[in-house]
Amino acid sequence: MTSHKTETTRIEGDTPAQRLLALLEVIADKDHFFTLQSLVEETGMPKPTLHRMLQQLEGSGMLQREADSRHYGKGNRLRRLAENLLLNDTVHGARHAVLSQLVDEVGESCNITALSGSEVLYLDRVETSEALRFYLHPGSRVPVHCSASGKLFLAQMSPAQRRRLLGEAPLKAFTTNTLTDMDQLEQEIDAVRQQGYAFDDEEFLSGLLCIAVLANNPQGGKSNIGIAIQAPIMRLTREKALECLPALQRAANAIAAIDSDAMLTQHHTASSV
Template sequence: MTELRSNRAEIAKIDGDTPTMRLLALLEVIAAKDQLVTLQGLVEETGLPKPTLHRMLQQLEAAGMLQRDSDGRQYGTGARLRRLAENLLLNDTIHGARHAVLRQLVEEVGESCNITALSGSEVLYLDRVETAAPLRFYLHPGSRVPAHCSASGKLFLAQMTPAQRRRLLANAPLMQYTTRTLTNLNALEAEIEQVRELGYAFDNEEFLPGLFCIAVLVPAPEGRSNMGIAMQAPIMRMTERNALDSLPALRRAASALAAIEADSAGSSQAECA
């Protein structure tokens, strides 16, 4: 009986007053997963009839919100849905509060800092504050860097299972940007294992010659985070040793960002109630 009630709760996720609302509910179910989904898997999870789900998936695929894997049997988020998510991250209403945390961090550490998120196989800069120092690397919000050669990217990859990483990187070859870029999958896996143990990551001239970066994740209540905070500087001002001196400040900023996200989520739930 308990199992039956649980199944009904799952089915309720796809309920809605209109076909559009039911499509949105299905998108929410799929977007919450960290792996591709199949028609049969969704049938078992939601309890909806296979013809109904097949029609809904076709509609979402035609709209660019979903896309099928190369085998044609698995579905994942489409380009249009990812662009929507990126635009929400870049332009949401708590941008000002996050920017204030970032500006305070830059004042404390004296180097350029940015807030990041994973978008496909790339790291997206959600916000950035530049140092006042005359020598700096200018990168604006909206910039993208490959995950495999960025400090934030390594942290995002470290949260995945090896199978998830392989699937992600299979469509994004490990391009070499500098002599230090890790282009061997085994070497990258070893680096990611170390990152997982340490809780922070470096980019030591792996994307741009002369640029050093250290990053940490913003804690998330569900465990897996899609927000990082990073500090960057020319190698003449930053080494691995003095980058670690700034690690406590980075972690304090990450905790402040997590509190902002939690407050925003709590306010949204209160408004809905």
């Protein structure tokens, strides 16, 4: 059965470079593989033109061809670009101040994270002054299925999207608590979606407990910013972590407000040019 689109996504720009960037924006918004033909139908652009543009993006490492040679996906260079933008964001200082205040309030290490591929990327982290602590620096990565923030990111996806992201291979066990069965993970994600927070209960590192929430996306829709508290289980139980939840949610709201202000400033700046 053939579906008919009522409107197309226009690829606009005065120069070839601007049109290439506009196409890259369309591609970056996709959460699935795509073909040349699907882009032709979506954008209404001539097939030879789109084919040439895709070749340029593939040649630069921004896209990569999948095994069947028909489908395209995001390339390593595009992922690195996205990660560098997140790690060096201009709102980093303001977010870091919120994170520092949260650490002062709860007395444990806290971090800000984002989803990168099938991993959770640490954008920022402030350590507790306690002698016993786990060191995870900005730039560190944690598998999405055994991370508190990761479960929140997964909870925003459809089951099909989650399975596509996690792949067909068995989920890797890092500790005896790691959820390696997809059905068990789905049950956990259902609970996370309902309660609005998630735990990593010694699922990535033995002896480490983590609780996380998401900062709302100022534009609505899915969030890609998580904020979490981490501590050794001898200091942070599930019950004590839940007592920290109001402080964690206040910090998430503060970060969402910072991001919203930054977007408004960017919009006003662009409008005045």
